Amino acid sequence: MKTHLIYYRITPASPEINVTxxxxxxxxxxxxxxxxxxxxxxxxxxGITSWYDDIRHNNSKLLVWKKYAVFNAQKYMGxxxxxxxxxIPYIIVHYENIIKDTIGEVKxxxxxxxxxxxxTEERIKCLQKNTEGNYLRTSKDKKKMYEMFTEDLxxxxxxxxxxxxxxLPESQPIPWQSCFSPLLGNxxxxxxxxxxxDPLLKFPPKVQT
Numbered sequence: 001m002k003t004h005l006i007y008y009r010i011t012p013a014s015p016e017i018n019v020t021x022x023x024x025x026x027x028x029x030x031x032x033x034x035x036x037x038x039x040x041x042x043x044x045x046x047g048i049t050s051w052y053d054d055i056r057h058n059n060s061k062l063l064v065w066k067k068y069a070v071f072n073a074q075k076y077m078g079x080x081x082x083x084x085x086x087x088i089p090y091i092i093v094h095y096e097n098i099i100k101d102t103i104g105e106v107k108x109x110x111x112x113x114x115x116x117x118x119x120t121e122e123r124i125k126c127l128q129k130n131t132e133g134n135y136l137r138t139s140k141d142k143k144k145m146y147e148m149f150t151e152d153l154x155x156x157x158x159x160x161x162x163x164x165x166x167x168l169p170e171s172q173p174i175p176w177q178s179c180f181s182p183l184l185g186n187x188x189x190x191x192x193x194x195x196x197x198d199p200l201l202k203f204p205p206k207v208q209t
Contacts (some may be wrong), residue, residue: 001020014132020088021089021090022086022088022091023082023091023127024080024083024084024091025093025108026034026093026174027095027151028076028096028161028179029072030180030184033068033076036072037051037068050141052147052148056144066146066150069149069157070153070156073156073196074198076160076164076197077161078198080164081164081198081201093108093109093172094174096179097175097178099178100173100175102127103128139190145183147183147187150176154188158188159193159195159196160196160197161176161179162194162196163197163198185199
């Protein structure tokens, strides 16, 4: 079962309430936010629009964008932590690691689910030929999209990334170097930024081991 829900938004009638284990896939908040924005504005899993052109020189729309971006950064942090706190078995899978080592990460997930017998040589070859899948957005204006992350937004996003990192197992840390696209431009000094936390989470930070 695939879901984007945060556990404290799940009702007793939700099918997610009966899950007994979870694969928690985390994508860096910059790319996650752009992907979600393009999905919403294009009404498509692969579509892309020029939503950034309407925002760039409009202060009121820029403010709305920043609120939207921060909300997504909070979801980036809160969603995986909320599932980790359910007390069920789970593994953390970073999207960036899937891109870097697709076969290795898929094997790790199937091992966790005890279905490694299903990873046949034929399926591995098929996966190797189709690692990009059918849901790939392409755009000549990617740089303009990344420019929407102002210096203050970059610091906020990194703050939530640092907040999330305090909950992750030491064996499954954030792949920091893979999270920052060159199109983001200058990256603030990570060590000088304080961790931030999803305000809807009702428990204190807890470092996992």
